[in-house]
Amino acid sequence: MPSGSESRGPDKNSGAKSAKAIKAAKKNSGGAKVKGGASAPRNIPWLTIGAGAAVLALVAVLAINLVPKYQAKEEAAKYAPSAENPDPSVNIDGVVKVDYPAGIHIQPTQRVAYDQSPPFGGPHDAIWATCTGTVYPNAIRTENAVHSLEHGAVWIAYNPDELSADQVETLKGKVDGETYTLMSPFPGLDSPVSLQSWGHQLKLDSVDDERIDQFITALRINKNTYPEVGASCSSIPGSGFDPDNPPPFDPSTPGADAVPMDGGGIAPDQSESGGAGAQLPSGMQLPSDLQLPSDLQQAPAEGGNG
Numbered sequence: 001m002p003s004g005s006e007s008r009g010p011d012k013n014s015g016a017k018s019a020k021a022i023k024a025a026k027k028n029s030g031g032a033k034v035k036g037g038a039s040a041p042r043n044i045p046w047l048t049i050g051a052g053a054a055v056l057a058l059v060a061v062l063a064i065n066l067v068p069k070y071q072a073k074e075e076a077a078k079y080a081p082s083a084e085n086p087d088p089s090v091n092i093d094g095v096v097k098v099d100y101p102a103g104i105h106i107q108p109t110q111r112v113a114y115d116q117s118p119p120f121g122g123p124h125d126a127i128w129a130t131c132t133g134t135v136y137p138n139a140i141r142t143e144n145a146v147h148s149l150e151h152g153a154v155w156i157a158y159n160p161d162e163l164s165a166d167q168v169e170t171l172k173g174k175v176d177g178e179t180y181t182l183m184s185p186f187p188g189l190d191s192p193v194s195l196q197s198w199g200h201q202l203k204l205d206s207v208d209d210e211r212i213d214q215f216i217t218a219l220r221i222n223k224n225t226y227p228e229v230g231a232s233c234s235s236i237p238g239s240g241f242d243p244d245n246p247p248p249f250d251p252s253t254p255g256a257d258a259v260p261m262d263g264g265g266i267a268p269d270q271s272e273s274g275g276a277g278a279q280l281p282s283g284m285q286l287p288s289d290l291q292l293p294s295d296l297q298q299a300p301a302e303g304g305n306g
Contacts, residue, residue: 123146
């Protein structure tokens with residue numbers, strides 16, 4: 001029947017066109033459908049995400065540990081000596097200053113009746129304690145340590161009964177390998193930590209106190225604050241002071257034969273009274289026109305002695 005055949009023709013063409021349209025749509029949409037008509041799941045790069053998270057965590061850890069140290073270093077740098085500020089320690093809270101005569105030497109068998117504990121000036125042994133960033137595990141003879149201060153060193157003493165091993169390590173990090181410094185336990189110390197340079201002392205309760213770095217910056221080989229500018233901190237073989245086996249600390253009270261703080265008549269060694277701007281006893285000041293060699297204006301060479 002004509003009418004029936006005419007109606008089937010358009011149905012075939014329409015179905016074919018629909019199939020082509022669906023195929024084209026799938027191609028343009030980026031792929032086939034999974035069962036149910038949903039798109040195929042995307043692969044998430046978990047390895048890359050994990051690596052990025054690890055990097056961020058590392059950066060955070062470094063920031064937490066390094067930023068405070070950098071800030072502390074920047075703060076301490078404000079205490080560096082200059083022509084306008086020759087002794088920045090005057091701006092450090094708690095620093096005690098005393099003027100002491102220089103170059104008064106005693107014998108290895110003698111003791112000094114020091115007026116401070118730990119001492120930070122006055123008569124001392126003719127041989128200094130090695131102070132090339134030296135960390136002594138045991139207490140050393142104070143008369144040798146005081147001579148190191150006369151050479152421009154900073155001595156960190158601590159009470160071994162009040163600090164933990166980790167706290168001692170914190171102090172060690174400020175000394176180990178840092179020339180013109182030394183560190184040792186000091187039994188009976190009346191504070192956990194005490195810092196000494198010639199004529200200066202600072203006692204503290206914490207190894208994390210920012211004033212430790214300030215004190216070291218202000219007074220380590222500061223040519224304006226110690227007598228023997230240019231003297232060495234290195235050991236002298238055969239001198240009687242072996243840094244691996246130093247003269248021991250004597251905890252007993254000095255006897256009646258101990259050398260008094262004024263030296264008890266011992267003549268000062270004139271060779272140890274050098275240095276522009278040094279604190280020298282009355283009558284021992286250098287001529288005003290005396291100038292240090294340029295290489296000794298800030299940091300003395302290791303080759304000096306006395």
